[in-house]
Amino acid sequence: MKNQVCCFTGHRDMRMPVGEVRRRLSDILDYLISKGVVYYGCGGALGFDTQAALEVIEKRKHNPKVKLILVLPCKDQDKKWRPEDQATYSFLKTQANKIVYISEEYTSTCMHERNRHLVNESRYCVSFLQRKNGGTAYTFEYARQRGLIIYNLADNNYMEHIQFDRHP
Numbered sequence: 001m002k003n004q005v006c007c008f009t010g011h012r013d014m015r016m017p018v019g020e021v022r023r024r025l026s027d028i029l030d031y032l033i034s035k036g037v038v039y040y041g042c043g044g045a046l047g048f049d050t051q052a053a054l055e056v057i058e059k060r061k062h063n064p065k066v067k068l069i070l071v072l073p074c075k076d077q078d079k080k081w082r083p084e085d086q087a088t089y090s091f092l093k094t095q096a097n098k099i100v101y102i103s104e105e106y107t108s109t110c111m112h113e114r115n116r117h118l119v120n121e122s123r124y125c126v127s128f129l130q131r132k133n134g135g136t137a138y139t140f141e142y143a144r145q146r147g148l149i150i151y152n153l154a155d156n157n158y159m160e161h162i163q164f165d166r167h168p
Contacts, residue, residue: 006032007041007118007148009139010048010128016154018051021128024153025055028126031159033063041069041118044077044092046085048128048136053092067097071118073110074103115139125150 014021029040042053053068060066070093078089093099102117103110115135119125125143129136129152143150151158 002121002123004037005039005041005122006037006124006126007122007143008043008049008052008126009115009118009136009143010052010153011130011134011136012045012047014047014051014128014154015130021048021051021153022055024158025052025126026058027159028151028153029055029059032124032126033059033066037124038063038065039067039069041071041122042092043114043118044070044072044089046081050085050088050092052126053095054088057092057095068092068095069098069100070096071100071114072102073114074106075101076106111135112138116142119143119146119148122148124148127152128154130154 040052040056042056043049044053053070056066056068060068078086081089100117102114112135115138119139119142122143125140125148127136127140127143127150129140131137140150140152
């Protein structure tokens with residue numbers, strides 16, 4: 001089952017145009033779907049998580065086997081967000097095939113627990129890592145330690161790493 005599961009981790013503030021991020025997401029999702037990966041776990045945060053979830057929804061239009069699983073840190077994650085971001089978040093929740101809440105309310109550990117849950121349930125990790133600190137860096141390193149196959153879309157050579165992906 002884990003061979004069919006991919007998680008996402010990335011920064012809220014991406015230093016790349018959204019169109020390019022979405023193109024890279026589309027490319028890697030096409031590849032992973034061709035390998036039989038159908039479950040995509042996303043943490044629902046602003047930035048990369050949102051773009052990843054939107055791209056999974058787009059891929060699902062052409063491949064109904066593709067499933068979006070939102071693993072959310074708490075039920076009120078979006079309470080301090082701008083109204084337009086709250087609207088997108090609400091849309092993502094209506095489109096999810098499954099929603100998992102780590103906690104009813106925000107706690108000091110719910111984000112960390114969400115990230116570990118995503119990695120623990122996955123074989124693949126699609127990331128957007130540009131800095132060596134913060135939650136994305138922690139999750140990337142945790143995924144590496146757990147032996148996940150990782151693609152960093154912030155790396156301009158991200159598709160070259162596919163040749164080293166020998167796992168079924």
